Amino acid sequence: MSPEIGELVAALPDGFDEEKAPDEALQTLLSSLANKPVPVGRLTRFWALGSLKAKIALAYMAWWLRSGYVSGDKRAATLNETHLKSAIKLLGTMSYLRGSIMKIGQTLANYPDVVPDEFVDTLSALHFEAPPMHFSLLREQVRNELGRDPEEIFDEFETKAFAAASLGQVHRARLKTGQEVAVKIQYPNIARTIRDDFKNFNALLLPMRLTKDWDNFRAQGEDIFETLELETDYVNEAECLKAAREAFNEDDGVVVPEVFEEFSSGRVLTMEFIEGKHVDEFMATNPPQEVRDRHGHQIFMAISRLYYGLKIVYADPHPGNFYFMEDGRLGLIDFGCCYRFTDETWKYCANVERASHGPIDSEAMDAALLYSVDLTDEAQMGEERLGLLRDYCTWMWEPMQEDAPFDFGDPEYLRRGMQLYGDMIRKRYTRSQPINTWLARSFVGARAMAYRLRAKFNLKAILDTETSVK
Amino acid sequence: MRITAKAKEETRERITESARKLFTDKGFDETTTRDIASEAGIATGTLFNYYPSKEALAMSLVAASLDAGRLDFEARRRGDESLEEDLISHIMTGLRRLQPHRGYVGAVMETAMSPFAKTGLCDDADRTREEHLERVTDLTASHGLGGAPPFVVMHLYWTLYLGVLAFWSRDASDKQEETLAVLDHSLRLFVASLKTGHTKVEVNHVT
């Protein structure tokens, strides 16, 4: 049962100044959150907002909200300020959602229109934090889900988590067969909490529905919500893992962990343990250029294989999800955030394909761009915006122009992309098809990875091979 | 005719078994003491020699489950648990044993175990509460939190415990996972109050 909006607003944190503009109010809210002691009350559970990542999440969320009405006329905008403020206040209370606020933050951090210069670093900053689920609680959760205690199911089970997941934590264990596994366990009830929060959140946003871009805005919000919902369901993730695992053979040098279904459920995911290094650790060993190139190649090959072969967008390519293995293979984990194409979105992407392969076909590019922002003619879009999007596409497609290795380690290349993103933020071009969110997360995230590897490889060759395999 | 202690024990068992069956099949509310007596093959009047009311009878079923739960708890203990861990297991092992009675445990708790209930109303209820609280006291002491916690703190504990039970009995979430979250939160609150030595509860004014 979700509480009444009135109750929610009444229970919001102090230090929120109604008189100030939302941006300023947000700043005040953030600083008051940082110093707030652990509250005890009906609407507050686990206080996680003192942390940097949560603040970043809030900031993104607020930005996203604000962008929803900037294009509306002045009067509507003033009217909406109040609701926006309420929504921001609500976010303050959502902090008790240990995991899901992080999740929202991550989702938005990858939002194509919301990208600060520190994009790459931010992505990493949103991960890796020790979660506080103690073993007894976790054991009860496992028992709920699998019917038995971890001690009974596994030959050995490490009581301390070795990694944080956004909605829970990951433990190392060994099956009775001797197989080493990673067991991802979700904090109880987090999925329902997310659902309730979004209901409240949407209710607060309702008055904004008169603004021009409302439908589009709402569609994007719903898309985020649906993805969150999917991500809370480990059965869905297990299915993606299985499909992905089958898409690669030994020569590919890509490993997707095997799922052990007998020991998995909607809230517990038991999978093969992948032994390897994350990118920072890997780079610290000073790996030779050819090894880095091969890994860069593997990353793009894997993402393209999933894309063309399975029609799945690997939408969360953050550094924690790539393991560089001792034997030179790439370990690919975390299939919680996969976007599956519908026929319609696939058709749209096929248009983009036509435009991006070989020398850029500017007519096809413009058509794809119009579709991508959910508009029908160029006049609606405006010359300036069209120009910016063209530049962005050109940047994106640049590495596939020539049949030769492209230097993804070139800081100039990455910087240019980030600059374009920044411009899009400043102009507040937020109207977009939901699919773009996932495509951008995937493609930009992968480029950022290749940059961190300082890798050089032939992207065109990869795409030519993968599109012909199908 | 004198009835032997053994015969008496057998009758008592027949009654509890019949009650367990009827509560499960028919539901607690739909079952009358007459139904139970006839299922057990005794006169309704005889039943009252054993149990003063349907609630008291249910309470003895609940108490038996909680006893079994406590054994589970001791058996699963490793010994290196934190206080929060011990407390959550202590309660959860009980809840798991109580699962078959979830539908009516609320009614029973209300009459027999609430802080407002008169002591002496039902022996099983009094014993259950005492044993439960004793174990909690031992646990807190064994975690180095001094002797017996102050009365107020134990009262807070018992209120939280009954609150969790009540919540659990109506928890509509899948596998009652929401109870687990509520329990975790409640126990953190309790342990925090033990550690600070006093309970400071912010009141949320909801208008």
Ligand SMILES: Nc1ncnc2c1ncn2[C@@H]1O[C@H](COP(=O)(O)OP(=O)(O)OP(=O)(O)O)[C@@H](O)[C@H]1O
């Ligand atoms: N199969 C595995 N082998 C080794 N480590 C793993 C495995 N699965 C997960 N991990 C570790 O646990 C971390 C979190 O797992 P995962 O990314 O699947 O969780 P998540 O809920 O999707 O979290 P996030 O959204 O933060 O990525 C990973 O970054 C990794 O360090």
